[in-house]
Amino acid sequence: MGLEERRKREKEQRRSAILNAARKLFFEKGFKYVTVDNIAKKSELSKGSIYLHFKSKEEIYTHILFSDIEKFNKKSAHLFQDNKSAAELILEFACIYFDFFLNDRELFRIMMTFMLHTEDMNLAESVNEHIIEVTNNTIKIIETILQHGIEQGEFPPDINVRQCRNAIWGFLNGIISLHLFTGKEASREERIRSTIKGSLSIFIKGLKSFRRSDEMISQNNNFQTI
Numbered sequence: 001m002g003l004e005e006r007r008k009r010e011k012e013q014r015r016s017a018i019l020n021a022a023r024k025l026f027f028e029k030g031f032k033y034v035t036v037d038n039i040a041k042k043s044e045l046s047k048g049s050i051y052l053h054f055k056s057k058e059e060i061y062t063h064i065l066f067s068d069i070e071k072f073n074k075k076s077a078h079l080f081q082d083n084k085s086a087a088e089l090i091l092e093f094a095c096i097y098f099d100f101f102l103n104d105r106e107l108f109r110i111m112m113t114f115m116l117h118t119e120d121m122n123l124a125e126s127v128n129e130h131i132i133e134v135t136n137n138t139i140k141i142i143e144t145i146l147q148h149g150i151e152q153g154e155f156p157p158d159i160n161v162r163q164c165r166n167a168i169w170g171f172l173n174g175i176i177s178l179h180l181f182t183g184k185e186a187s188r189e190e191r192i193r194s195t196i197k198g199s200l201s202i203f204i205k206g207l208k209s210f211r212r213s214d215e216m217i218s219q220n221n222n223f224q225t226i
Helices: 003-029 036-043 047-053 057-075 077-081 086-102 105-116 125-151 161-179 185-225
Strands: none
Touching (some): 003 036, 003 047, 003 057, 003 105, 036 047, 036 057, 057 077, 077 086, 077 125, 086 105, 086 161, 086 185, 105 161, 125 161, 161 185
């Protein structure tokens, strides 16, 4: 291994150590109470070393969000490769979403902190907008699935796609928030899976029932006209 390659590897190792340490601290203490000094101590590096890689704890925080949300979006990219119904796609998306955070609970807490306490982070407007944009790319996957359901005649054409998308996004995060850090560890995963599956099944059934109700109203109106 050449000198330049070794330096590059060592730099990446220090960068990874910083991000891993910061991730754990953000999870344990929350963004507001973590300092660069804390991160330096946790990563066993000097404060100067931290600033060689990142300008601030805000930059570290946003880097964690950017990179990990993009990882999730890539994991979801295969959803549309097979000819599946919208209902199947919604359930599969939910499973991927839950599995992602089950294996990275620190990230889920970090993401929720950003969503609930953005004003406490003093992030640059451009950074804040970028995080929202990246997060919206995830939400747009749900929207694409719903549009697919409309195009295939599975869902009614006049549903409010944005409201339905936000509803699915909201109760996925709500269910995970409610159960991911509470209850017995042994039964936690199955409890979340069954709750998500049951909730989504009811939601999907409601969409399809709404379609049938519209058809019945249309048929009744036609009958009255005759």
